[in-house]
Amino acid sequence: MGRTSDAKNRLIATAQNLFWERSYRNVGVNEICEQAGVKPGSFYYFFPSKNALALEALEDGWQQFQSHALEPAFAMNVAPLDRITKLFQIIYDDHSAMQEQNKRILGCLFGSFVGELGEQDELIRQRIETVFTEIRKYFESALEDAIALGLVNIEFEDVPTCAEALLAFYEGALLIARAKNDAEIIRELTPHALKLLSG
Amino acid sequence: MGRTSDAKNRLIATAQNLFWERSYRNVGVNEICEQAGVKPGSFYYFFPSKNALALEALEDGWQQFQSHALEPAFAMNVAPLDRITKLFQIIYDDHSAMQEQNKRILGCLFGSFVGELGEQDELIRQRIETVFTEIRKYFESALEDAIALGLVNIEFEDVPTCAEALLAFYEGALLIARAKNDAEIIRELTPHALKLLSG
Amino acid sequence: MGRTSDAKNRLIATAQNLFWERSYRNVGVNEICEQAGVKPGSFYYFFPSKNALALEALEDGWQQFQSHALEPAFAMNVAPLDRITKLFQIIYDDHSAMQEQNKRILGCLFGSFVGELGEQDELIRQRIETVFTEIRKYFESALEDAIALGLVNIEFEDVPTCAEALLAFYEGALLIARAKNDAEIIRELTPHALKLLSG
Amino acid sequence: MGRTSDAKNRLIATAQNLFWERSYRNVGVNEICEQAGVKPGSFYYFFPSKNALALEALEDGWQQFQSHALEPAFAMNVAPLDRITKLFQIIYDDHSAMQEQNKRILGCLFGSFVGELGEQDELIRQRIETVFTEIRKYFESALEDAIALGLVNIEFEDVPTCAEALLAFYEGALLIARAKNDAEIIRELTPHALKLLSG
DNA sequence: GATGAATGAGAGTTCATTCAT
DNA sequence: TATGAATGAACTCTCATTCAT
Numbered sequence: 024m025g026r027t028s029d030a031k032n033r034l035i036a037t038a039q040n041l042f043w044e045r046s047y048r049n050v051g052v053n054e055i056c057e058q059a060g061v062k063p064g065s066f067y068y069f070f071p072s073k074n075a076l077a078l079e080a081l082e083d084g085w086q087q088f089q090s091h092a093l094e095p096a097f098a099m100n101v102a103p104l105d106r107i108t109k110l111f112q113i114i115y116d117d118h119s120a121m122q123e124q125n126k127r128i129l130g131c132l133f134g135s136f137v138g139e140l141g142e143q144d145e146l147i148r149q150r151i152e153t154v155f156t157e158i159r160k161y162f163e164s165a166l167e168d169a170i171a172l173g174l175v176n177i178e179f180e181d182v183p184t185c186a187e188a189l190l191a192f193y194e195g196a197l198l199i200a201r202a203k204n205d206a207e208i209i210r211e212l213t214p215h216a217l218k219l220l221s222g
Numbered sequence: 223m224g225r226t227s228d229a230k231n232r233l234i235a236t237a238q239n240l241f242w243e244r245s246y247r248n249v250g251v252n253e254i255c256e257q258a259g260v261k262p263g264s265f266y267y268f269f270p271s272k273n274a275l276a277l278e279a280l281e282d283g284w285q286q287f288q289s290h291a292l293e294p295a296f297a298m299n300v301a302p303l304d305r306i307t308k309l310f311q312i313i314y315d316d317h318s319a320m321q322e323q324n325k326r327i328l329g330c331l332f333g334s335f336v337g338e339l340g341e342q343d344e345l346i347r348q349r350i351e352t353v354f355t356e357i358r359k360y361f362e363s364a365l366e367d368a369i370a371l372g373l374v375n376i377e378f379e380d381v382p383t384c385a386e387a388l389l390a391f392y393e394g395a396l397l398i399a400r401a402k403n404d405a406e407i408i409r410e411l412t413p414h415a416l417k418l419l420s421g
Numbered sequence: 422m423g424r425t426s427d428a429k430n431r432l433i434a435t436a437q438n439l440f441w442e443r444s445y446r447n448v449g450v451n452e453i454c455e456q457a458g459v460k461p462g463s464f465y466y467f468f469p470s471k472n473a474l475a476l477e478a479l480e481d482g483w484q485q486f487q488s489h490a491l492e493p494a495f496a497m498n499v500a501p502l503d504r505i506t507k508l509f510q511i512i513y514d515d516h517s518a519m520q521e522q523n524k525r526i527l528g529c530l531f532g533s534f535v536g537e538l539g540e541q542d543e544l545i546r547q548r549i550e551t552v553f554t555e556i557r558k559y560f561e562s563a564l565e566d567a568i569a570l571g572l573v574n575i576e577f578e579d580v581p582t583c584a585e586a587l588l589a590f591y592e593g594a595l596l597i598a599r600a601k602n603d604a605e606i607i608r609e610l611t612p613h614a615l616k617l618l619s620g
Numbered sequence: 621m622g623r624t625s626d627a628k629n630r631l632i633a634t635a636q637n638l639f640w641e642r643s644y645r646n647v648g649v650n651e652i653c654e655q656a657g658v659k660p661g662s663f664y665y666f667f668p669s670k671n672a673l674a675l676e677a678l679e680d681g682w683q684q685f686q687s688h689a690l691e692p693a694f695a696m697n698v699a700p701l702d703r704i705t706k707l708f709q710i711i712y713d714d715h716s717a718m719q720e721q722n723k724r725i726l727g728c729l730f731g732s733f734v735g736e737l738g739e740q741d742e743l744i745r746q747r748i749e750t751v752f753t754e755i756r757k758y759f760e761s762a763l764e765d766a767i768a769l770g771l772v773n774i775e776f777e778d779v780p781t782c783a784e785a786l787l788a789f790y791e792g793a794l795l796i797a798r799a800k801n802d803a804e805i806i807r808e809l810t811p812h813a814l815k816l817l818s819g
Numbered sequence: 820g821a822t823g824a825a826t827g828a829g830a831g832t833t834c835a836t837t838c839a840t
Numbered sequence: 841t842a843t844g845a846a847t848g849a850a851c852t853c854t855c856a857t858t859c860a861t
Contacts, residue, residue, distance in 0.1 A: 051852085064825075064854095068824065068825060069825095072852080130336075137334075143244065148403065151401050152401055187398070192391045198336055198390070199389060208386065212390055218420050229842090252834075261843050263842070263845075267843080271836080447739075449855060450856060467821095532735065533734075535795055535798055535799045540641060540642050553799055586815075589809055590789045592796060593787070593789050593790065596734055600730075600752055602745065616785075659847055661833095662847060669832080
């Protein structure tokens, strides 16, 4: 039996952070290795290419986003409409903490990848597309629950587009926050998300 | 009084297209020169750096966006609320044409730059920030006109945030369209923009 | 008394094939292991270096060449001059079969190694040299038998050079066949080999 | 106007030498640059790839072989059959000089490339194939002249195959010389070439 | 005995930029 | 004014080999 280590996971986690902060092309393989405490020569034992790492980093980011933000926000014990504001709240808290540490406002990992890698790597674009689909499903289920409880005045058939609108608003809010390097945008825009739930 | 060399303008126009399509880092100076029909050695006669070109390309993109989309959409003879849908309509038409030509859906030039260069180049980030501010002003003026005409039920003090919400929604819609490589998203989401105008 | 591990033999056989097809430097240790179904870590349990494997692969190739081509061709029951044409015939049949399977025409394993490793690894060069000497001996014995039977008009002292000429012609024929990727060259040139047997 | 230099030609000449001596894969781009007095970064200004350089080096080698060996040997004022021995003589002289300088016996540039790059790069294989065709044409014209003068007893229709046999013998002789690292092989085998010219 | 994990040295290549003309 | 030539630093990636288990 050979050795075992969590080097691969360290590489994924480090890459996720660095890509999020400075984008894919602005981060080199060597830098990722250095920061992950992995020798540069080892990288290609774990990953066939930098691109493959990006895909796994995306995957990891999705897992974290689900467990850290989506699942708590869209928990069953949260009132349907509160789920949406709670998602914004969690993300705002994260970014607010960044700001206090004088870190850059990162926005959404998936949204940031779109501009740079969407046209470059079809596999990554597809993964981001499915991630967005998954997020939309959370919005949809909240909307359906809200309809069932008579909290909103939306036709059942309009749920998908309405969820898409929520997703667009969410991604747009984070994009603007990143562009302005200001977390407060997220807080300010949170109540406006609910306006998208009218009929 | 000689105009700026035509070569310079060709470089700017070419760069704008290529950056929009494939992002900043994925396009090389030589490639821009080649496609613009400018000799590679001449580049640094016209621009101090690739970064400076990006700034001018952004500038050029902003001019075009204003004259091609913002000015027609937010013309005085258009009813205030129609201005917003008209902006979405113009952008949808552009992207729809792309789609028919089997080109990639590009989304928003400024939004695409955010993920890649926001953290890298402070000057570019600032320019994008002011561009967003300028766009928001168009939304604000439309909202103010709508309030004056009693078309919407918004407090005057809420106009800025409301405009910010519109901008976020607009950017988010284009980001999703790029991610899904599908122009129809823009058309589907257009009516939802107006929901953000309630009190 | 256990035989050499089967894994080792698989590595040798695989290496021989791959080296013959794509040359020494174009084939990596990991690829050999993978194709031989041997775990990459095990390689250096069986061989001290890639070079040592090459030497053993050469050895193996020599054994096969002897048993598959030389021994049948130079069998005592074959008329001396027919032995030479029979060698060409056997090699042609092999390459003709390759061609029908749309495989590349490989030429001579030993000849292919000469260009790449002759100057690089003295041990390998020496082994190829002795292989060539061995092959020449087969030609020499056939020539001696032909002289004894009065089938050719060669002085006894000219036998070594004459055999060298045959070897050169044989290697050259296979080199051209590989270069043209055409097995037919071998068949066409076969009768010309006998011309080298005149006085 | 930019600078001018013969750096490209120096790179080609150096590469030809090094590839001939130590084969393609055993020589790095950096080493070629260093020996040619060209900065490593400049390489890719002159050539799109190492492979492209190999193709040009082959081209250059072919030019030199023509002017240095083929043209003098196959000059009209040389008797047809002497042309063939003269080619061997010239090549022998070259290699003999190498030997006296304690250099390695290189054999034929084209023949050496076959084993290593034949299967790797189809363009290079094709170029070597046409080089061989060109060389064969020299042999053919000598044979035709010899037939016309009644110096050999060959049917006109056998000329191509006969020339092919000469080419094979020539390449084989150089291959053996390289394998044995001994130039004398070439001299010894020279007279045997003429045996291939009988009917 | 056998192997999964890891690695150092170096490969080929890219690219924003500089320089001589 | 304009440019062909050139470059250094950094890039992604390969690979024969080593090592802990």
